[in-house]
Amino acid sequence: MTRSVLIIDDEPLMRLSVLDALKAEGYQVQEASNGEEGIQKAKTSRYDLVITDLKMPGSDGLQVVRVCKECSPETEVIVITAHGSVDTAVQAMKLGAHDYVTKPFSMDELLLTVDRATKVQALRQENTALRQELEGKFNVDGMVGKNEQMRQLLEKVKLVATTDATVLIFGESGTGKEVIANAIHRNSPRCGQALIKVSCAALPETLLEAELFGHEKGAFTGALKQRLGRFELAHKGTLFLDEIGEIAPMVQVKLLRVLQEKRFERVGGTETIESDVRLVCATQKNLKEEVKAGRFREDLFYRLNVVQVALPPLRERREDILILANHLLQRSTSRVQRTMKGFSPAARDVLLRYSFPGNVRELENTIERAVALTQERDEIQVWDLCGQTGCPFLGGALQSGCGFCQEGLSNVTDTQPQGTLAEVRERCEREYILAVLAREGWSRTTASKSLGLSRKALWEKCKRYGIVTPDADDGDESSD
Template identity: 40%
Template sequence: MDKAKILVVDDEESMCKFMEIMLKKEGYHVSTSRDAPTALEQVKSENYDLVIADLMMPEMSGLELLSQAKSVNPDIDFIVMTAFASVDSAIEALKKGAFDYITKPFKVDEIKIAVRKSLEQKKMARENVFLKRELQTKFDFDSFIGNSQEITKLKKMAERISRSDSTVLIEGESGTGKELIARAIHYHSPRSDKPFVTINCAALPENLLESELFGHVKGSFTGAIKDKEGLFKVADGGTFFLDELGMTSPAIQAKLLRALEEKEITPVGGTAPVKVDVRLIAATNVDLEQEVKFGNFRADLYYRLHVIPIRIPPLRERRDDIKLLSSYFIRKYCQKMQMKEKIITDEAMKLLLSYQWPGNVRELENAIEHAVLLSKGNQITPEDLPQKVKEGKDIDLITEVQPSAPTLESIEKAYIFWVLNQTGWQKSKAASILGIDASTLYRKIEKYKLK
């Protein structure tokens, strides 16, 4: 740390002079004091990075100076100097918050190394505070764009529960921003300086998911060539975000229930449980209450998860936010592509407002990126929007105004697309749910051009 401010306190003038000359040569700003009461006044008036103080001084000991200086500035670092006979006092100083101690007589390199280590640690601590603030800003609740009544209420609730340690269940369709809310809750919680770990439960087959969640021991299955910590253990002390929890098997659900109730997990192939301290935030795009009724999801786990439910409404239910989101994404992609910010025409905005957005905010973002990239002038017109948005293809099969009569083929296409989305495009799992073989599913994907 360049030009760090150091205060040297010793009742021996020769020691003060020696330390001042030596440390100034190292590039530090150095002040000295011959007694602890004067040093304490200096600490009150100056913002020092480090105090180097002798333990044995008249009027006030180095130990007393340490305690009082820490009460004035808790972030100030201390290195104490002591004779060999008073090492016990030096250890007591460490217990009270001193960074290190040096025994007299010492080698010059000893004090240089101790000072360097202290200042480097202080620099790292400051950087960690800065990074934490950066993360809090990046994942602030205001980064969830929207000022509609539903979103304003949602953000206020999420901010309140971030201060607790309760389990949270976030419900919402794909693309609504469930992970964004989960991250904001974590980075505004008391666990913000601990890990935020995520996993998409629908993206992995059951045996691999179990190993990823809970870990495994060497030899527990083919390919387990060494012990592996699960993500629960990686998230210890922090927050674990389980996305698409509704797609887990009964066996996984049973182990998740134990993790919630007992605060412990057992690795695959292991016998000894491992204690974990994790706040769980789960997310689902299926109706878990209905899944419980159908026997697809454990009721006891559902009620353990449903402590604080948050529902993120789909974009079609908060159309007031489409203009705001569109402006945000236009600005974002114009900056990214290093071009002047574009304006969206009224005709193009009408199309965005009338489209149903089955992919929600994620689909809107993709549509805006597409339009920014393809538009030739400084305006985004209807011609610049994706074809399906221009044609309004993804309309509801039944509208409030006039029910339509969908064909059997359109219903099949919509249902296959929905199941594929629910399973994270795991085609074997989707085929099983649909009651068809994988080859038939692949043909239908090609037929309906589902991508």
């Protein structure tokens, strides 16, 4: 990336030599012959770096530093100071200058200072980008998709986030329940306080009780000292109870009481503790069914079910699959500095057809694995998406294919009653060829035998339908 530098100095010779030296290093350089001109330029354009003399008639270097830092805090300023006036340089640093050089200086010395400043700047920018990515993960705006149901749901989340209402999030595994819980907290007035998470499924009954409400020293064997519970830690903040459907009846009673009275006692304690906590819960279970079956208290259910957010599974919002896939591909390629740009048409077909029982997380894992394990190329191919060693679709010896290939590739029935017979035949032909190729481990020789075609005929069809096979394929069929 070319970095832009502004040099401000009233001595033409000095200005010129710095300008030449920086240009020779590949910087994009502009100059100003006095403080006013420099300030004007800094106000109207953005520079990565400003190098300014401190002592100039009119507006001096200190004013330049002040204005630069005001207009564009991320611009680094280096000041040039006369021998014996280091005090002014220190003043400049207090105003936000990055560093100073003392006259007389060698060009190497200045270039070194410039290089250090730009490196610090690059690091900071990278840091900001990472932080933004991280924050994006917790932001409703970071949730990708155009499905109408999801859009409405996100609007609801934004609205409810600003309140203190208890939210109950439903959704299959990997649909984004935790993303929603994070977003609710991040967009709430409590965002400056803690977001405490507890997975209720991970702990047996008594431990869960102690985890949520804390315990006094000696409350039970092993309670060697007093411990604060999650309700206390989340005071003034948000408590996210994941897998709420798993909590045992005894803990349900205690939870109900906190919700009603906003107070509780630690396990083994008598002191009543006040708690101001916003509760967000998530579950994969149908809590109404749990209530009917007598496993979940009805009164607690109604207390929790104030605002309900139901995340649809990915297979019910297929229009989001490719949008998400591209988004996740971009995220993982930029993380590992790869350059794959998209998916081959066949890979897209398979993604669209697959049922994704693990929802967005499964898609995320599939893409991360494909990016990590495949060679550098422009497009992700079908076989990159299958990660199962031994999957017969990749020429392995297992009995049946991995779910991905089985569903995505072997289901060749054309369900859209649209188009002319020739069009439908072409669609089926393309899909069938693809499925057989995949089943035969992408060997065109074996696939052509199964299909009853010559290798040349298969080669022509592949060309026509844009079907690509891995580079390891056998020979040049065009001469067959």
